Amino acid sequence: MRADIGRKYRAYPRAHQEQILIDWGHDARALWNLALDHRLMVGRKHDGSWVWSAEQCVLLTEIRNDPDPSVNWIRDLPAQSGQQILRRLDRAFVNMANPDHPAGTPVFKHRGDRMGIPFTGQAVQFRKLNRHWADVRFPVLGWLRIRLSRALGGTVRNATIARDGLGWHVSLGVHSGSKPAAPNGGPGxxxxxxxxxxxxxxxxxxxxxxxxxxxxxxxxxxxxxxxxxxxxxxxxxxxxxxxxxxxxxxxxxxxxxxxxxxxxxxxxxxxxxxxxxxxxxxxxxxxxxxxxxxxxxxxxxxxxxxxxxxxxxxxxxxxxxxxxxxxxxxxxxxxxxxxxxxxxxxxxxxxxxxxxxxxxxxxxxxxxxxxxxxxxxxxxxxxxxxxxxxxxxxxxxxxxxxxxxxxxxxxxxxxxxxxxxxxxxxxxxxx
Known part of the structure; x- marks a missing residue:
């Protein structure tokens, strides 16, 4: 089941949760830059294809198992988030190769860019507390309180925690099973x-x-x-x-x-x-x-x-x-x-x-x-x-x-x- 609608809620992390999210945000940015630099450095291989996430996920697992303390920041980031970052990089390269897509070459992320940590739907849990509040459970982070501004309306398939100038937000990709409606018969x-x-x-x-x-x-x-x-x-x-x-x-x-x-x-x-x-x-x-x-x-x-x-x-x-x-x-x-x-x-x-x-x-x-x-x-x-x-x-x-x-x-x-x-x-x- 693929997500067909999106839901975005305001999140209210506790002090220790916010510090974890900030560290994860910087780790996610560093992993994106490291993976992009690796792809650009290798360039096109002899068979004419780029290095994709399937190969980089294997390298990511090897790095996470390495006892070297210099790569502790990769181990701190949840494994599901690291894999999702590499898959998003795949999408960026596919869009770049598509002549009908306006996207250009993927670029490196800076410290002041938008901070976001992606997760798969299997890694999160959702529970409704009342008509105004709900909790979303993430690995290591625990239950994160969100403001339930509208009903979820389906099954969670993916999630992203991001921060802007007004605070933290949780974006959920939801499978609602909705189908295109019949023509409404209105005037054009x-x-x-x-x-x-x-x-x-x-x-x-x-x-x-x-x-x-x-x-x-x-x-x-x-x-x-x-x-x-x-x-x-x-x-x-x-x-x-x-x-x-x-x-x-x-x-x-x-x-x-x-x-x-x-x-x-x-x-x-x-x-x-x-x-x-x-x-x-x-x-x-x-x-x-x-x-x-x-x-x-x-x-x-x-x-x-x-x-x-x-x-x-x-x-x-x-x-x-x-x-x-x-x-x-x-x-x-x-x-x-x-x-x-x-x-x-x-x-x-x-x-x-x-x-x-x-x-x-x-x-x-x-x-x-x-x-x-x-x-x-x-x-x-x-x-x-x-x-x-x-x-x-x-x-x-x-x-x-x-x-x-x-x-x-x-x-x-x-x-x-x-x-x-x-x-x-x-x-x-x-x-």
């Missing part, structure tokens, strides 16, 4: 994800705005903390040979807490938006965007040599990333089947330049400043984001019709009026 829609307007849905007359993820006071405090951090880093380099002080550690922790709070607010809006789209629409059309290309740094060529242009590009990049279009697409990809909807990514070229009235695409429709759309052929005037959402819906609808027709052509028996079940199954399979 197109959604244009923007920067000034977070999302404009074609079936609505106004756009949806995401509240600022940081208040004015929090933005001022974040700026002050960033400036303090730079001063403390400069002092450490000049006077302490790079050694970081406890004050610098507290400053970094305060910055991490603000960033984590900002990320949670952004994620809360994203979950509410994607759930509403999936529940209330038969299909959801979105632009097939390449976020990595959109947020690439401005080139220092002659065209962008002006500092002002680079600052504008940096501001636009922050706006795009703050709205998290990649995360919205990821959530829609698994929520749409659960609620009987269909996700349809469409080509993004010219969506805000195509008139919804006369259906003509012309770059001159967007010559004016701001988000105003004015068709030079029929005179239609509207908001550019609304125009884009309507065009996205039209393209998604055409895409669904094309898939349905091709599916029926592959199954001639579906045209038989006596076989109503087959006729209904063809569109469902297309979705």
């Amino acid at each position: 829609c197109g959604v244009d994800f923007g920067v000034s307007i977070s999302a404009w849905i074609s079936t609505e007359s106004t756009g949806r705005f995401m509240h600022p993820t940081l208040t004015v006071g929090e933005e001022k405090r974040l700026t002050a903390l960033e400036q303090r951090k730079e001063r403390q880093l400069t002092y450490a380099e000049k006077h302490n040979r790079g050694a970081r002080s406890n004050r610098l550690a507290r400053t970094i922790a305060s910055i991490g807490a603000l960033r984590a709070r900002q990320a949670r607010r952004r994620l809360d809006f994203t979950h509410k938006l994607t759930t509403d789209l999936s529940k209330n629409h038969g299909f959801v059309g979105i632009e097939d965007l390449r976020v990595k290309n959109m947020t690439a740094s401005a080139s220092r060529s002659r065209a962008t040599a002006d500092t002002r242009n680079r600052k504008q590009k940096a501001g636009l990049t922050r706006g795009v990333l703050d709205n998290a279009p990649g995360e919205r697409r990821r959530q829609l990809a698994y929520k749409c089947p659960l609620y009987g909807s269909d996700l349809r990514p469409v080509p993004p070229q010219g969506t805000s330049q195509t008139c919804p009235s006369c259906k003509k695409r012309d770059p001159r429709n967007r010559l004016r400043c701001g988000r105003e759309f004015a068709c030079v052929h029929c005179g239609h005037i509207d908001h550019a984001d609304r125009v884009a959402s309507v065009e996205i819906e039209a393209r998604a609808r055409r895409m669904g019709d094309t898939v349905t027709k091709s599916t029926r052509s592959l199954h001639p028996e579906a045209r038989d009026p006596a076989s109503g079940a087959r006729m209904r199954a063809a569109p469902a399979a297309a979705r």
Whole structure:
């Protein structure tokens, strides 16, 4: 049984448990770096394949049995966690070799990176205490108290303990046995994800705005903390040979807490938006965007040599990333089947330049400043984001019709009026 849903709970470790988790987090990072360095050093073997986890797990067992005290940190880390780390490294190499995956070459982890310790489902136990609290048992660590913010809903298949700026969390991969729901029969829609307007849905007359993820006071405090951090880093380099002080550690922790709070607010809006789209629409059309290309740094060529242009590009990049279009697409990809909807990514070229009235695409429709759309052929005037959402819906609808027709052509028996079940199954399979 594979995990098909995820659950994330806030964890409250005791003092001795937190120290164990911190040590394990650093050990997991060191093991990842050691295994990655080993793979890169060996490179491709004579048969043309990389060194995989099956071979490195054998080496890991040999190292754990070695009485040398210099490898005590590997013995301290649970064996299941070490094996899971090597399997995750396998996945990173597979993604790197996949031309359709955006992942690049696996990189080494730094001390300030996210701290996480993976476990298999067989190594953990779950027990519910009451409607608000539960315990999860891990090897060596014992029972760890978690806040039961929602029901588990299945069997635990894997677990990860991680820490961010606000504390420790337990992420559980759960097998619920849920199956894709029947088509909900709702109307289709197109959604244009923007920067000034977070999302404009074609079936609505106004756009949806995401509240600022940081208040004015929090933005001022974040700026002050960033400036303090730079001063403390400069002092450490000049006077302490790079050694970081406890004050610098507290400053970094305060910055991490603000960033984590900002990320949670952004994620809360994203979950509410994607759930509403999936529940209330038969299909959801979105632009097939390449976020990595959109947020690439401005080139220092002659065209962008002006500092002002680079600052504008940096501001636009922050706006795009703050709205998290990649995360919205990821959530829609698994929520749409659960609620009987269909996700349809469409080509993004010219969506805000195509008139919804006369259906003509012309770059001159967007010559004016701001988000105003004015068709030079029929005179239609509207908001550019609304125009884009309507065009996205039209393209998604055409895409669904094309898939349905091709599916029926592959199954001639579906045209038989006596076989109503087959006729209904063809569109469902297309979705």
